Amino acid sequence: MSARPPRLLLPFVVVVYIGLLAPLVVVVAVSFGPSAAFEFPPRGLTLHWFEAFFASQAFVTALFRVSLLVGLLSAALATVLGTSAALGLVRFRFFGREAVETFFLAPLLVPEILLGAALYLFYARLAIQASIWTLLWGHLVICTPYVIRSVTAGLVGQDPRLEEAAMSLGATRVQAFVKVTLPLLRSSLLSGAIFAFIISFSDINLALFLSGPGSTSLPVHIFSQIQWQGDPTIAAASSLQIVIIGILILVVQRIFRLRLVV
Amino acid sequence: MRPTTRTRPIWAFLTGPYAVFLVFLLLVPFANVAMYSIHPYSPTRVFLPELTLDNYRKIFDLYYLRLFGRTLRLGLITTAVCVVLGYPLAYFLARAMPRVQALCLFLLIMPLMVSAVIRVFGWIVILGRKGLVNQALVALGLEPVKLLYSETAVVIGLVNIFVPFMVLPIMASIERIPPNLEEAAQNLGANWYQMFRRTILPLSLPGLISGCLLVYSLSISAFVTPALMGNARERMVGQQVYDEVLVSFNWPSASSLALTLVLLTVGLMFCALFASRHAGRQETAR
Numbered sequence: 427m428s429a430r431p432p433r434l435l436l437p438f439v440v441v442v443y444i445g446l447l448a449p450l451v452v453v454v455a456v457s458f459g460p461s462a463a464f465e466f467p468p469r470g471l472t473l474h475w476f477e478a479f480f481a482s483q484a485f486v487t488a489l490f491r492v493s494l495l496v497g498l499l500s501a502a503l504a505t506v507l508g509t510s511a512a513l514g515l516v517r518f519r520f521f522g523r524e525a526v527e528t529f530f531l532a533p534l535l536v537p538e539i540l541l542g543a544a545l546y547l548f549y550a551r552l553a554i555q556a557s558i559w560t561l562l563w564g565h566l567v568i569c570t571p572y573v574i575r576s577v578t579a580g581l582v583g584q585d586p587r588l589e590e591a592a593m594s595l596g597a598t599r600v601q602a603f604v605k606v607t608l609p610l611l612r613s614s615l616l617s618g619a620i621f622a623f624i625i626s627f628s629d630i631n632l633a634l635f636l637s638g639p640g641s642t643s644l645p646v647h648i649f650s651q652i653q654w655q656g657d658p659t660i661a662a663a664s665s666l667q668i669v670i671i672g673i674l675i676l677v678v679q680r681i682f683r684l685r686l687v688v
Numbered sequence: 689m690r691p692t693t694r695t696r697p698i699w700a701f702l703t704g705p706y707a708v709f710l711v712f713l714l715l716v717p718f719a720n721v722a723m724y725s726i727h728p729y730s731p732t733r734v735f736l737p738e739l740t741l742d743n744y745r746k747i748f749d750l751y752y753l754r755l756f757g758r759t760l761r762l763g764l765i766t767t768a769v770c771v772v773l774g775y776p777l778a779y780f781l782a783r784a785m786p787r788v789q790a791l792c793l794f795l796l797i798m799p800l801m802v803s804a805v806i807r808v809f810g811w812i813v814i815l816g817r818k819g820l821v822n823q824a825l826v827a828l829g830l831e832p833v834k835l836l837y838s839e840t841a842v843v844i845g846l847v848n849i850f851v852p853f854m855v856l857p858i859m860a861s862i863e864r865i866p867p868n869l870e871e872a873a874q875n876l877g878a879n880w881y882q883m884f885r886r887t888i889l890p891l892s893l894p895g896l897i898s899g900c901l902l903v904y905s906l907s908i909s910a911f912v913t914p915a916l917m918g919n920a921r922e923r924m925v926g927q928q929v930y931d932e933v934l935v936s937f938n939w940p941s942a943s944s945l946a947l948t949l950v951l952l953t954v955g956l957m958f959c960a961l962f963a964s965r966h967a968g969r970q971e972t973a974r
Contacts, residue, residue: 539926
């Protein structure tokens with residue numbers, strides 16, 4: 427018998443990856459194909475569906491006015507909330523710290539579709555109209571834990587004595603934080619922010635409930651277009667999302683350890 | 689100066705904002721759901737003052753029992769398929785060279801981060817009436833089959849979306865097993881399969897368990913995949929909640945369903961968290 431892993435392991439892994447990536451490859455291919463009937467493999471190469479995407483008021487609004495805007499705002503606010511929470515959890519010892527830590531990761535344990543429903547019913551109870559703000563508050567709930575994770579990982583690898591050294595040299599606590607800790611946290615902060623953006627940008631489960639008439643996010647618009655049997659403009663929209671997310675994940679992998687955030 | 693700053697509870701200022709945020713946008717909304725779930729439904733009024741357990745009793749009606757049964761069953765099948773596909777992948781990744789691992793990790797996490805809608809859309813194109821699979825069947829001289837809008841399609845979609853959640857925890861626990869343990873077992877005369885069964889498998893069990901719980905609780909609360917790839921008559925609980933909230937406006941009934949499902953999944957996820965923490969402790973103890 428062989429001492430090495432079975433020979434079939436590598437082909438098996440390749441097959442699993444093909445299955446994993448097949449839907450994305452097909453979507454991108456369809457978006458460049460001339461046929462309106464979601465033909466794969468495509469018979470030609472055209473940018474027609476991308477033109478259609480940018481000509482469509484609904485798609486452009488969904489991408490630029492809603493998804494990108496809410497994504498960037500979520501990333502910015504989640505980074506502030508999450509970094510401050512991570513600092514409190516890592517740098518201080520207090521009663522109930524573990525409970526607070528678990529509470530802060532709780533949004534990852536609650537199914538998103540049910541969180542969306544709960545927030546919808548809550549806003550309805552308070553008679554708050556759906557807008558990009560209702561969507562943003564919802565996204566902050568689910569984005570911030572990723573920042574907390576990433577910044578916690580960055581802080582744990584950092585020697586708190588560096589900050590103490592700065593303070594013993596005359597810096598105040600705030601100065602020491604801004605001049606020593608923050609620059610050292612740069613890459614984990616950026617990774618956390620990027621992940622917060624991605625989570626908001628690709629979210630559908632919350633957005634289905636929290637999007638209003640003027641605040642339909644790109645995934646929700648794609649969802650309704652699939653239900654209404656739209657044309658490959660859906661594929662063009664999907665390709666744009668795939669490219670944006672692919673680039674951002676590459677950046678995280680370059681500057682930080684991907685697995686510490688996921 | 690310094691002693692006063694020491695005694696001030698800085699941690700409270702730091703953790704406070706997100707804590708307040710979560711209280712108002714996680715705890716209060718679910719408390720509101722719990723409130724709705726114990727009040728009766730009225731087609732004309734949003735809220736009736738009297739209390740009832742009817743919304744929970746209704747879950748034991750045949751329709752809802754079937755709904756939950758189907759959901760839990762599809763979750764189980766999805767989890768099993770994810771184990772079969774994910775475990776070998778996790779082993780491969782854990783023992784791959786750093787460069788291969790980085791590339792494969794990117795290819796694993798990138799699809800995970802793309803919106804579920806898009807991956808489901810890809811499967812609709814592949815499995816559709818004139819899709820890739822049926823084109824291949826026709827080319828082979830066979831009859832095209834109806835793949836989409838069935839339980840099989842839903843399971844394919846769910847597995848595709850959730851397999852990374854199985855791979856990552858298993859991979860992490862296999863990585864903690866020193867490779868020379870494998871060599872030692874083999875030097876003592878075990879072949880690869882014996883070595884695997886006696887060392888890798890038992891030591892990676894915490895990762896396997898947390899992967900299973902994670903995938904199971906994610907798939908029983910799925911919405912997009914069954915909504916777009918499933919049969920309209922064979923629905924899952926997530927779809928029922930969505931419809932009762934946004935289509936039939938039966939909020940008390942939706943609330944009882946949502947609360948039942950949330951308790952189920954959060955319970956499972958806590959077990960997963962505990963399993964992975966426990967594994968971490970074992971590691972530090974060693």
